[in-house]
Amino acid sequence: MTTSNTGNGDVDPAVRAELDRLRDSIDNIDAAVVHMLAERFKCTQQVGRLKAVHQLPPADQAREARQITRLRSLAENAKLDPAFAEKFLNFIIAEVIRHHERIAEDTANSKAAEPS
Numbered sequence: 001m002t003t004s005n006t007g008n009g010d011v012d013p014a015v016r017a018e019l020d021r022l023r024d025s026i027d028n029i030d031a032a033v034v035h036m037l038a039e040r041f042k043c044t045q046q047v048g049r050l051k052a053v054h055q056l057p058p059a060d061q062a063r064e065a066r067q068i069t070r071l072r073s074l075a076e077n078a079k080l081d082p083a084f085a086e087k088f089l090n091f092i093i094a095e096v097i098r099h100h101e102r103i104a105e106d107t108a109n110s111k112a113a114e115p116s
């Protein structure tokens, strides 16, 4: 079996260069994901406040079903596992719903504390 590992802890310089190049791209992609998620959460915080003020429920399952259908299809076209895409969206939405619930609670508490 051929190996690029010299056995003394050194890695073939060509392999090291390729690994570093790929890791640079991974770091850029991870940074983009973080920035995109931050923007998404800025939007959902506004949705949370709008829902709280107008007493709308934190979760909207019909909307979620549409998002999942759309994301699964985008994932398939992009050759990404659609089950993973669905799990990832559900993970994010669960966090958003927790934020919405907190905003609704805070809004209700500050209304209750208003002088009549």
Ligand SMILES: O=C(O)C(=O)C[C@]1(C(=O)O)C=C[C@@H](O)C=C1
Pocket: 044, 047, 048, 058, 059, 060, 061, 063, 064, 067, 092, 093, 096, 097, 100
């Ligand atoms: O669109 C909404 O109503 C939202 O509150 C946003 C969002 C989302 O994160 O995409 C979160 C919760 C809802 O169940 C559906 C979607």
